[in-house]
Amino acid sequence: MAKAxxxxxxxxxxxxxxxxxxxxxxxxxxPSALSDLSKGVKVVSxxxxxxxxxWNAPLKILAVKPQQxxxxxxxxxxxxxxxxxxxxxLISVLAGITLRSLKKAFPGxxxxxxxxxxxxxxxxxxxxxxxxxxITLDQKIAVRKIFExxxxxxxxxxxxxxxxxxxxxxxxxxxxxxxxxxxxxAVAAGLPRDLSNQLAHKTLSGTASLLRxxxxxxxxxxxxxxSPAGTTISALRHLELAGLRSALxxxxxxxxxxxxxxxxxxxx
Numbered sequence: 627m628a629k630a631x632x633x634x635x636x637x638x639x640x641x642x643x644x645x646x647x648x649x650x651x652x653x654x655x656x657p658s659a660l661s662d663l664s665k666g667v668k669v670v671s672x673x674x675x676x677x678x679x680x681w682n683a684p685l686k687i688l689a690v691k692p693q694q695x696x697x698x699x700x701x702x703x704x705x706x707x708x709x710x711x712x713x714x715x716l717i718s719v720l721a722g723i724t725l726r727s728l729k730k731a732f733p734g735x736x737x738x739x740x741x742x743x744x745x746x747x748x749x750x751x752x753x754x755x756x757x758x759x760x761i762t763l764d765q766k767i768a769v770r771k772i773f774e775x776x777x778x779x780x781x782x783x784x785x786x787x788x789x790x791x792x793x794x795x796x797x798x799x800x801x802x803x804x805x806x807x808x809x810x811x812a813v814a815a816g817l818p819r820d821l822s823n824q825l826a827h828k829t830l831s832g833t834a835s836l837l838r839x840x841x842x843x844x845x846x847x848x849x850x851x852x853s854p855a856g857t858t859i860s861a862l863r864h865l866e867l868a869g870l871r872s873a874l875x876x877x878x879x880x881x882x883x884x885x886x887x888x889x890x891x892x893x894x
Contacts, residue, residue: 627719628689629663630747634775636664643667649677651694684711685768686735688718692888695723700732710764712736717769721791722888725758725784736761738769741787742777743794751777752794756784788889792881800877805830 628648635641643666650659653671660669670676680686681701690698705714716735718728719742728737738761741754753773757766773779782790805826812822837847852859865871 627742627744627746628687629659630744630751630776631687631689631719631742631772632667633663634749635772636667638775640771640775647676647680647683649680651690681714683714685715686717687772688716688720690720692720692722692892695720695727695731695892698731700734703734710762712760712762715765715768717772721795722885722892724889724893725756727889727893729758736765738765739784739787740769740773741791741795742773744798746773746776749776752780753777754780754782754787754790754794756782756787788882788885789878791885792878796878796881800874801830 632641632646632648636643636646643664646667648659648663648667648669649672650656650669651672653673656669656671660667663669668676678701681703682705684705688698703714705711707713713734713736715738716728716732717738717740719740721741723739725737725739728735728739736758738755738757743751743753745751746753751773753776755769755773757769770779780790805823808829809819809822809826812825813819817825833847836842837844848862852862
């Protein structure tokens with residue numbers, strides 16, 4: 627996700643590769659971290675003395691696994707404060723790590739929580755943002771400039787981020803499961819695997835575009851497709867009997883609950 631965020635910014639000229647410093651946990655992770663990044667980006671391990679330099683940067687993106695959060699220690703920064711940036715800015719994309727926990731771990735920073743999703747990799751993402759009350763307008767603008775090239779942005783109260791994550795961050799996995807199942811069904815009905823995958827993906831993307839561009843309620847589109855005593859209504863009847871609708875609803879609710887549970891664990 628960190629590469630998905632920074633790569634478009636470098637391509638747009640917002641940041642020069644030589645001014646980007648990435649820290650990974652161990653030196654063996656450096657080659658994979660460098661893959662697909664612009665030449666000139668520096669990647670070092672946390673044990674490298676150069677890693678301390680990141681604390682002097684005016685803006686940092688924290689993109690480690692939540693379980694690694696407790697291993698990161700803030701070091702004093704030599705950054706000169708000003709009216710626009712009274713403190714350096716730290717943007718966290720970690721699930722379950724609250725602003726309260728971030729502020730406690732990084733008291734020398736202004737902290738922001740960002741919840742992007744994987745379609746950001748192709749510039750079609752969604753990002754939820756929540757920030758501390760003392761963030762400046764210039765810092766807000768700086769944060770939005772980071773995520774605007776890859777996603778649509780939603781400024782939310784922090785308590786709503788769990789639900790946002792459950793739908794948008796976990797959602798691509800739900801859709802991927804639906805796409806796989808639809809393609810499997812086409813194979814079972816007689817189509818070749820490659821063609822089944824292609825058709826399933828295109829059907830999903832085309833349907834999403836239709837719903838969005840025509841501002842259709844999903845029920846409207848369903849009723850447009852389902853004719854009396856036809857193939858679609860027969861299939862829909864089976865999906866309702868199988869509990870697909872309820873299963874998807876509960877999946878989103880459970881993901882939101884798990885996100886809240888993680889927040890409680892890391893704040894305790």
